[in-house]
Amino acid sequence: MSDEQKLVRFGILGCANISIKLCKAISKAPNATLHALGSRSVEKAAAFAAEHSLPATVRVYGSYEAVVEDEEVDAVYIPLPTGLHVTWAVRVAERRKHVLLEKPAAMNTVELDRILEACEVYGVQFMDGTMWVHHPRTAKMKEALSDAQRFGQLKWIHTSLTYNPGPEFFKNSIRVKPDLDGLGALGDIGWYCIRAILWAVDYELPKSVLAFPGAILNEEGVIISCGSSMHWEDGRSATFHCSFLSYVTFDVTVLGTKGSLRLNDFALPFEESLGYGTFLESSELDYGKIEPGMWCPKSNKHVVETEFSQDVCMVKEFAGLVLKVKRCEMKPEKVWPILSRKTQIVLDAVKESIERGYKSVEIVS
Amino acid sequence: MSDEQKLVRFGILGCANISIKLCKAISKAPNATLHALGSRSVEKAAAFAAEHSLPATVRVYGSYEAVVEDEEVDAVYIPLPTGLHVTWAVRVAERRKHVLLEKPAAMNTVELDRILEACEVYGVQFMDGTMWVHHPRTAKMKEALSDAQRFGQLKWIHTSLTYNPGPEFFKNSIRVKPDLDGLGALGDIGWYCIRAILWAVDYELPKSVLAFPGAILNEEGVIISCGSSMHWEDGRSATFHCSFLSYVTFDVTVLGTKGSLRLNDFALPFEESLGYGTFLESSELDYGKIEPGMWCPKSNKHVVETEFSQDVCMVKEFAGLVLKVKRCEMKPEKVWPILSRKTQIVLDAVKESIERGYKSVEIVS
Known part of the structure; x- marks a missing residue:
């Protein structure tokens, strides 16, 4: 070759x-x-x-x-x-x-x-x-969520992705123009939140979605701030919030019956250029190891090294598949198309819930 | 005397x-x-x-x-x-x-x-x-939220209070008995979440409340897990989640246009017995001070010393008022009655929203 x-x-x-x-x-x-x-x-x-x-x-x-x-x-x-x-x-x-x-x-x-x-x-x-799903940290986090001993059964997920790009953005950016990026903040950053929620539940679609009242739209009807709850029949629930109006957050919190997993840079690891990514994990199994004066176990900081940054990981993964098809x-x-489609289905449901005056939207898988 | x-x-x-x-x-x-x-x-x-x-x-x-x-x-x-x-x-x-x-x-x-x-x-x-509103940390956090230069204008609040007391609790605890603590998790821990949200917005009642579908009730109809969104006419929004089914969280995240405030032990400071409480605060004003390799400013950890733990602070505050009335x-x-009443009003609205099949409940102040 x-x-x-x-x-x-x-x-x-x-x-x-x-x-x-x-x-x-x-x-x-x-x-x-x-x-x-x-x-x-x-x-x-x-x-x-x-x-x-x-x-x-x-x-x-x-x-x-x-x-x-x-x-x-x-x-x-x-x-x-x-x-x-x-x-x-x-x-x-x-x-x-x-x-x-x-x-x-x-x-x-x-x-x-x-x-x-x-x-x-x-x-x-x-x-x-x-990109973030291709960072090696993501696979390590999934291992943590799959550890039934430490984490238990998944119950709740909250994600938040916000930033405040300032007034110039609202005048000129394609991300708030209805004929260009017409999904606004829901498409630009809500996409990541929804993907993170689906990732945590192994991509099982929720039963229904109900957007938070008070979504903020610009004069042309493009979403600049919104959020939603969603739930599954087995009792799992999730919420997300995305906004172009607040200071930076990239939060994921996943709660299980016995433990938790958190990070506040999920879509863009803070330390990526240093060659690693981190996340916090905590479990009731650590109750025996509480430091003097503390009443609750501190989170364990997991450091995951990465040879490539997540954008390179994505290109490499994609190119690897392409080469196999070519040959x-x-x-x-x-x-990959399935994950995109599931993300889009939930995104559509959130948008529909907002458009229908914050009615619950059932998802038929 | x-x-x-x-x-x-x-x-x-x-x-x-x-x-x-x-x-x-x-x-x-x-x-x-x-x-x-x-x-x-x-x-x-x-x-x-x-x-x-x-x-x-x-x-x-x-x-x-x-x-x-x-x-x-x-x-x-x-x-x-x-x-x-x-x-x-x-x-x-x-x-x-x-x-x-x-x-x-x-x-x-x-x-x-x-x-x-x-x-x-x-x-x-x-x-x-x-108790937590009486910890000196709470006043310091309010100062941080009031710093328009660093924090900007408040946009969003998320709070979460969860713990998993285990199976014995669900059989025997008064906290899940309809005739005793009939408000279940909403009363026991949701109360704190709601109070934290109201605290952040200077106790202005939200315009409306919409509970998250999928609240979990026990066989006797007592809430053991629920949450809600709420919003204000000026565009501020908030969510909370409370549950007896998940690992411990005591999270508050408040987002402003320019900064954020976070803590994960709001109702019961982890380090209280060590004589202090901490919180994290971050601002876009710190963008100039980003560490090498980081793309986002780290949060500043604020340490607030306290002579007394928050339960003592509460008793002291209450007794001080009583003495003045006595004399x-x-x-x-x-x-104090006003703050209790506002908290109860929002709590009632969340409960009503759940009981009415997750309909939005308007709050008339």
Whole structure:
């Protein structure tokens, strides 16, 4: 096998800020290489390539179409505004290129299903851009939640993702424009909260979802702050809160009958550039080890080292699957489209609950 | 003034576990002394006095009535089951004795109003037994929330109070019996969560309350796990979760536009017996001081020293007010009944929301 056959050649559609991160991640992933970048003008693409010191081998194009039509591109990363996802992801799949799609995956499940159907029909791998699930810390946290001795049975999850990007954002950002990222904060950051909840319950969909009254929408009707409760028939419950109006939080708290797991940087580990991620875990089994003067066990801090940052882990994982499909060693891995779809289903239900005046929305799996 | 006039003479109704704590707190508070203890049998009261080494001067009685009728008792601490509060608190007030009433204050606002009316008519001080608000840490946290430069404008509050007392509790504890502590987890621990939320918003009642679907009730209809969202017309929102089914949490997170405040031992400080309490505070003003490799400012840990534990602080505060009323220096302080009543109003609304199948309940202030 030639060296070239070991690398997935990526194309990128658009010069979004997140594209900078992905260019770096693709260059660091051992099984990926950046092949092409397309923007709405070739000048813009060339300026981006120069500013971010992309290799001279990267082809710069003045259209997204040109990237999709480039026969040497294996996979396309799509960081376009959510409203454009269905059009471009389907087009990419139709050209038999694999799809790495920025989150939120689509405006709704109907659109996502069109994308996933195209990926299925054309035999290409699909994955959404939820990076944190690829950090090695996430697998370690799942081990902690699965430790029945220490953690017991899962009962409750709370997640919160907030930041306050300031007034300029509310005037100009595509993330609050109805025709671009029309899902607003629910799509941009609520997506992560919902994914974290589903991750904790092994992706079992909740029975129903009821948004918190008092969601805040901008003048154009885009959500800038909201949240929701959800519950499962066996008694598990969860809530999340996402907002563009508050100081930074990235919180996950998972409670079991015997223990807890917490972290406050779940979607973007604070210490990632130091080569590790941490989380806190506590259990009633530690009651015997309480420090003098304390009435409750302190949480144990778990440190998980990582060779690559989570964006690189994601690209590496995706490229690894793409290579296997390319070599006809396997069909596209179905778990990634399934996780995206479940996240989108819950997201749709939260949006529907808000739109229906905070009525409970049943989820039929 | 004689030494005796500087001390409030307390009577206690019943030998509940919490009575042990209060006996100690009364003995430590510089302005209080334990005068009488009543139980349903004199043997039980005497055994309690012996077991907990109460001074020989403490009168032990075989009825609650005897404590209430003791002319030398100034104030009565009532740790009886919630269902008995209205009867005994009114009786205590009618005997012109001041009322320190364990939380939850009453089964509902109608009952609480009967208690507060009696206290008003008979000119006695009322306070409920929410200890944490008396810890000096609480005042320091309020200062942090009031710092507009660092914290900005308050947007969101989440509180969680959970513990898992185990199977014996569910069989035998009065806290899950409908005729005793009929409010279950909502009364026992949800009370603290609601109070913390109200505390953070300077006790402005929310516009409406909507309980989370999936509250868990025992066979007799007593809540053992529940939660609720609530919101204010100016866009502030809050959620809380309380449960007898999960590992210990005592979490408060308050988010402002520019900063956050957090602690995970709000109702019972972990380090209290070490003479201090801590909380975490973070602000965007610290973005300039980020440590190498971190992308987000770490929280600042604030340490607040306390001469007395929070139970002693509560007794001291209450006894100080009682002494002023006794000396006719002031009328009973109205803020404490107001805070109890607001907490009860929100608690009632959460319960109503659950009973009405998770409908939104408007709060009319």
